[in-house]
Amino acid sequence: MDLGLTNRRALVLGASKGLGAAIARTLATEGATVIAAARSEDTTRAWISELPAEVRGRVSAARLDLADRASVDALADAVLAQGGVDVLVNNSGGPPPGTAREATAEQWLQNFQAMAAHIFHLTGRLLPPMLERGWGRIVTIGSSGIEQPIPNLALSNGIRTAVLGWSKTLSAEVADRGVTVNMVLPGRIQTDRVVQLDTNAANRTGKSVEEVAAAARAQIPVGRYGTPQEFADVVVFLASERAAYVTGSKIRIDGGQTRSL
Ligand SMILES: NC(=O)c1ccc[n+]([C@@H]2O[C@H](COP(=O)([O-])OP(=O)(O)OC[C@H]3O[C@@H](n4cnc5c(N)ncnc54)[C@H](OP(=O)(O)O)[C@@H]3O)[C@@H](O)[C@H]2O)c1
16 A cells, blocks of 8 residues: 655654654655654664665654753744645653652643643644645654553643643644644553553562563553554554545554453
8 A cells, every 4th residue: 555655744753762763764664754853863863874775765863852842943943944744743751650649730730841732832833834735644642541541640641631632623623624633542562661661660569570561461452562663553554645534533552452442
């Protein structure tokens, strides 16, 4: 299937490693020209330098700190100066674990800024060229915690639910202009973030990291964590020409982990 991504321009946030890097790499494999943004340009450049020869699209690293509005605007200025992008993949670092009872106002505000408000702002800045061209794809990474709140991840559950409300609202505003807006909800995909969360749970409960991971795997009908590539393949389909009639949706990529209908 030709995904129609050759020479499309894409910006992927949080793309120095993990899910964002896998998405950026896969978009480039499909022929897109990709900007991979994160705080550590060196880490991003390291995986770009190892891309195999069959990757058709060009990837460049850009600096972005989602906690810093000036950094967000600097990236938007640079991208708009080149005509904007066709595909925007919104992604951020995950917030610290913790309970709803203990989360402070400062934690809510700081993490809301980096995970939500600045993503809304950046998307708003990058939308006009998509609307003018009558083609755009906005995919935002959330979490299975939106549908089934994850214990001890209060900030993630709360903030990402707000992001879902934004994504759905925006989708209806731009649907008749050729721009689709969707969210993807990872369950447990094997990245550094999941290792950190399993380690945190192990420290909290006195279990080993392997015991924590085994208990998590037991809750996933597929019986294992997903791979970043399995996650990226779904995102890249949503970013493609082929997914023109999918908008305002939230798509689970969780091996069946979420039990509700
Ligand atoms: N993996 C999963 O199963 C899973 C499940 C549910 C939700 N999620 C969420 O999905 C997102 C990506 O997950 P992941 O597993 O890929 O995490 P990860 O491996 O920790 O990668 C996070 C990425 O975000 C970047 N980042 C962090 N803070 C940033 C900031 N202030 N500004 C710009 N970029 C920033 C990091 O790069 P730098 O450090 O270089 O900036 C890195 O590239 C996270 O929000 C995570 O909570 C993941």
